[in-house]
Amino acid sequence: MPSSLFSLERYWRTFGRTVVVLTAVAILACQEKSPEEELLKKVEPVGSWLATLQMLGQKWTANSVPASFVETTVSAARKEFKKAAEETAKSKARPEVRAPLRQLVSEAEAAGAGLLRAVEAGDRPGVAQGVARLGALHQRFEALQGPPPP
Numbered sequence: 001m002p003s004s005l006f007s008l009e010r011y012w013r014t015f016g017r018t019v020v021v022l023t024a025v026a027i028l029a030c031q032e033k034s035p036e037e038e039l040l041k042k043v044e045p046v047g048s049w050l051a052t053l054q055m056l057g058q059k060w061t062a063n064s065v066p067a068s069f070v071e072t073t074v075s076a077a078r079k080e081f082k083k084a085a086e087e088t089a090k091s092k093a094r095p096e097v098r099a100p101l102r103q104l105v106s107e108a109e110a111a112g113a114g115l116l117r118a119v120e121a122g123d124r125p126g127v128a129q130g131v132a133r134l135g136a137l138h139q140r141f142e143a144l145q146g147p148p149p150p
Contacts, residue, residue, distance in 0.1 A: 035092040040145055042091075043084040043101060047145065049077040050108055050138040057115050057131035067119050074116040081109040100144055108137050 033041070056073055059065045088102045111133045118126030 036094060036097045039088065039091040039093040039097065039101065042087045043105070044145070045080050046084045046105060046108060047138060047141045049080050049112075050134055050141055053077055053112055053115055054131050054134040054138060057119075057127050057134065060119055061124055061127050061131070070119045071116060074112045077112050078109055081105050081112065085109070104137060104140055104144065108134075108141075111137055 052073065056065065056070055060067070060070050085102065085105045088098055088105060091098055111130060115127065115130035115134065117123075118130055
């Protein structure tokens with residue numbers, strides 16, 4: 001009998017430690033993110049759309065997708081860019097984080113529109129320029145998505 005009491009006591013001690021550790025982990029996980037972290041999370045889709053439009057331009061140049069698909073995709077991307085611009089405008093993130101994001105989102109929207117115009121005109125060199133511009137914007141966006149400055 002005494003050994004079972006000892007075993008039960010050891011169980012509750014282990015259980016108590018587990019509860020304390022899990023509670024600490026939960027508290028740390030629920031800590032509020034900084035406004036900068038929240039903004040960067042909310043605008044993450046911009047990077048995906050930039051890469052998508054870049055690939056789309058390449059596919060159109062290779063005659064792999066029709067112009068109508070480009071139009072539909074650019075339209076969806078522009079909606080996401082508009083949403084990101086609104087999130088950036090209302091964010092409480094520091095200006096040194098918001099301003100470059102706002103500029104990049106504005107340029108992304110213009111690059112998408114330029115890609116669509118070039119596709120509609122059948123301008124392959126213009127599409128190639130748009131693809132290069134979208135690639136450069138994607139790289140800038142990835143750099144901005146790095147850890148926020150302290």
